[in-house]
Amino acid sequence: MTAPRIAVVGCGYLGAVHAAGMASLGLDTVGIDVDAARVATLQAGSAPFFEPGLDAMLRAGIDGGTLRFQADAAGVEADVWFVCVGTPQQPGSDAADLTFVDAAIAGLLPALREGMLVVGKSTVPVGTAERLAALVEPTGARLAWNPEFLREGLAVTDTLAPDRLVYGVRDGDDAAVAALDEVxxxxxxxxxxxxxxxxxxxxxxxxxANAFLATKISFINAIAEVAEHAGADVVQLADAIGIDARIGRRFLGAGIGFGGGCLPKDIRAFRARSIEIGAPEALGLLDEVDRINQRRRDRMVELVERELTALGGGAVAMLGLAFKPDSDDVRDSAALDVAMRLAERHDVVAYDPQAAAPAARRAPQLRIVDALDDALAGAAVVALGTEWREFRELDPIDVATRTSARVVVDGRNALDRDAWTAAGFRVVAIGRPDRDPSAPRDPSAPGDPSAPGDPSHDQEARA
Structure with missing residues (x-):
């Protein structure tokens, strides 16, 4: 049996990873994107964004002859056409913008022939596939919907070793199922x-899936609000309830909330679509999920400003700008949002291992430096916005020699509070009692359960 030839339309984050992944499976693959600069970068074996392992996979495919990129579909001979374009939020609306999806399908129609399969992977409002099938099927081609479940920072693994595959097809379309099975x-x-x-x-x-994960994050952040008023510890609470197999510990990391290019816009579009199709009350809870998520950013700003006021002012060292570690994505990033809001009234110096350039394009007014020491120098308060391993594994005793700051506001509950407190830092964290080095502590008390390395702080637990 001849292996199917693959074309991937749209080579942004999803498409570039998918194209490289298909080539790594030994399938002849061409990536198509209208952005000529992006195509040139990818054809050179480099991703236009940071994703661990992707550059190596791109180079292997290109050097091995199974992968190439071009700016249009001219000359492409494919059996399966994957549509991987973006579906951003519409300006002035919560609904998804399907401009790129519609354009991709319209551009494909002249190339489609009997027996070909068009496979949508973009995240779209329910009902989109049925509408697009009416355009694709008259050409003799078939349509299937094969949603992606990529986690930024783990996208290569998620492409090559997904935890499930979902095929949406016409009832009885065994040929479409068989084609996807070959892929x-x-x-x-x-x-x-x-x-x-x-x-x-x-x-x-x-x-x-995205709505459920967002709800779980916002749930624990709502509990964090209660914990702050009650004097409870949300991390220990999450550890306790997470032992219950019905609940689980993943995505119970209280902090400044979720962001990125998927969860925020997807839950809004889901809610908007439910209203359009006649179920206006079904997903009302997602409005509160969104509001809780935004309030956590407000709380981080409040905590930093409270500490600055107590100190009589000073600069803030903002550690992290990406929406999650192992990514340079700053779309709807809570860390970047907090940094920008603080910078309106205070001196903020920010550092991120990978997201400096994207953050500078999005927030040119923000002072971003290239080295951690440059951010720490002169700071009165250190604020953690993204739980990069580099930050989680900092030696607080060493940090104490590199900055005069003695207050850390941990927006991700990712630092070992015992170690930082022992090094002389006041540790302030969302949903937890403040840890002050001057406060007496029971030497027989167990260590901090939130210490780096605990599975609950693995990047997988962050959306």
Whole structure:
């Protein structure tokens, strides 16, 4: 049996990773994108964004002859066409903007022939696949919807070893199922769960998963608000309830909340679509999920400003600008939002291992430095916004020699409070009692459960 030839339309984050992943499976793959500069970068074996392992996978595919990139579909001979374009939030609306999806399908129609398969991977409102199928099917091609479940920072692993595959197809379209099975043959050979369903269910699987994860994060952040008023410790609380297998510890990391290019816009679009299709009350809880998420950013700003006021002013060293570690993505980043808001009234010096350039483009008014020491020097308060390993593994005794600051505001509950307190720092964290080095402590008390290395602080627990 001849292996299917693959074309990937749209080579942003999703498309670039998917194209490289398909090539790494030994499939002849071409990535297509209208952005000529992006195509040139990818064809040179480099990703236009930071994603661990992606550059190596790109170079392997290009050097091995299974992967190439071009600016249009001219000359492309493919059996399976994956559509991987973005679906951003519409300006002035919560609904998803399907401009790029519609343009991608319209551009493909002249190339489609009998027996070809068009596979949507973009996150779209329910009902989109049915509408697009009416355009694709008259050409003799088929349509399927195969949602992606990538986590930034782990996208290569999620592409090559996904925890499930979902196929949305027409009822009885065995040919579409067989074609996808050929594409994912090596993945399915490892007993990866495969769910074959209809278009609507496949579309809803992705947005429902994101809505559930966002709700879980906002739930623990709502509990963090209560904990602050009650004097309780939200991290120990999360550890306790997370032991229950029905609940689980992942995504119970209280802090300044979720961000990025997926969860915020996806839950808003899901809510908007539920209203459009006649279920206006079904997803009302997502409005509160969004509000809770935004309030945590407010709380981080309040905590930093409270400490600055107590100190009589001073500069803030903002550690982290990306929305999560192992990514340079600053779209709807809580850390960047907090830094920008603080910078309106205070001297803020920010540092991020990978997101400096994207953050500078989005917030040119923010002072961003290239080295951690440059951020720490002269700071009165150190604020953690993104839990990069570099920050989690800092030696607080060493940090004490590099800055005069003695207050740390931990916006991710990612630092070992015992170690930082022992080094002379006042540690302020969302949803936890403040830890002051001058306060007497019971030497027989157990160590801080939030110490770096605890699974609850792995990047996977952050959206």
């Amino acid at each position: 994912y043959a090596s993945i399915l050979a490892r007993d990866t769960p495969r769910i074959v369903t209809d278009f609507a269910t496949a579309e809803l699987v992705k947005v429902s």
